[in-house]
Amino acid sequence: MTVDSLRPPAESGSPAPFYRAVGKEVETFRAAARRGSPVLLKGPTGCGKTRFVEAMAHEFGRELITVAGHEDMTSADLVGRFLLKGGETVWADGPLTRAVREGAICYLDEIVEARQDTTVVIHPLADHRRELPIDRLGITLSAAPGFQLVVSYNPGYQSILKSLKESTRQRFVAITLGFPTADVETDVVAREAGIDESTARSLVALGAAIRGLDGSALNEVASTRILILAGGLVAEGLGLRDAVQSAVVEVLSDDPDVIRALGELADAVLPRP
Structure with missing residues (x-):
């Protein structure tokens, strides 16, 4: 306990x-x-x-x-x-x-x-x-x-x-309680992670995309908490895509096929470097 x-x-x-x-x-x-x-x-x-x-x-x-x-x-x-x-x-x-x-x-x-x-x-x-x-x-x-x-x-x-x-x-x-609207969640992620609004908005967009997956094999969707964790890595100098891979994609599943699909979704949603 x-x-x-x-x-x-x-x-x-x-x-x-x-x-x-x-x-x-x-x-x-x-x-x-x-x-x-x-x-x-x-x-x-x-x-x-x-x-x-x-x-x-x-x-x-x-x-x-x-x-x-x-x-x-x-x-x-x-x-x-x-x-x-x-x-x-x-x-x-x-x-x-x-x-x-x-x-x-x-x-x-x-x-x-x-x-x-x-x-x-x-x-x-x-x-x-x-x-x-x-x-x-x-x-x-x-x-x-x-x-x-x-x-x-x-x-x-x-x-x-x-x-x-x-x-x-x-x-x-x-x-x-549920996940907040995109604007509110963006504000929360930006403030808690210490990142700019644009980066926070990209993370929130990815979170929304994962939550909206039909027939998902995920036990849990992307929470505000893990979006903040990803943002924290970005604040420490890690690239956005690498931060998402470590704090979101790899956290949500151990299944190689699901990880690959989440990675492809991240590539489609996140801005290109």
């Missing part, structure tokens, strides 16, 4: 994470946060779900604790467990318990990757109770002011065996 923790701006002094809205997601999140309502983010890989949560946490001045979901994740990974330290048995809070105690935002990324019996632990936190039972300690914690639960998943990637139970889904305010 991977856990990341970001401190609020008052402690870190860090600038606000750059995020360009693609719809009403900011207004919806603000309303949910004011009510303490949990939020479910749906959208393809690399469309900006994590950056969106980071931007909202910064705006509200709350610590953000991020947990990457996986199939081996247990409720103890979220809540906590007893550990042996110096010959003594001590309790160690999990990331979810820390967020509940401290009034932080707990972001469970790709929540459906965890076993369904694990996600049940969030139910009393995601409804009017806002409580976390810790059976091993025999206590129930009430969520501190400011606590908010945010989960995400990619509905286009998950199989029918990996989906949220209705009893879980109906506790959340759902926000669907």
Whole structure:
């Protein structure tokens, strides 16, 4: 389990994470946060779900604790467990318990990757109770002011065996995020990668072309994230076509035929040097 923790701006002094809205997601999140309502983010890989949560946490001045979901994740990974330290048995809070105690935002990324019996632990936190039972300690914690639960998943990637139970889904305010318009995505790629607008627009055009392929054998399409990675290579002096080959074409597939087809598409879309 991977856990990341970001401190609020008052402690870190860090600038606000750059995020360009693609719809009403900011207004919806603000309303949910004011009510303490949990939020479910749906959208393809690399469309900006994590950056969106980071931007909202910064705006509200709350610590953000991020947990990457996986199939081996247990409720103890979220809540906590007893550990042996110096010959003594001590309790160690999990990331979810820390967020509940401290009034932080707990972001469970790709929540459906965890076993369904694990996600049940969030139910009393995601409804009017806002409580976390810790059976091993025999206590129930009430969520501190400011606590908010945010989960995400990619509905286009998950199989029918990996989906949220209705009893879980109906506790959340759902926000669907997608890839932005070409103009917005160009602005994002140019700013994040540190490249000129013309180069960013070429990368975005390639991303759109890959996303529009009919009957594609790709498991994932070209995300805004990998377009930024390609742009970053260009910013470091690599040629545009070489950057696309390394950060886009070779990343999206291992199949030689698919790689060749993507390369031909890149040659057709990108400007000639």
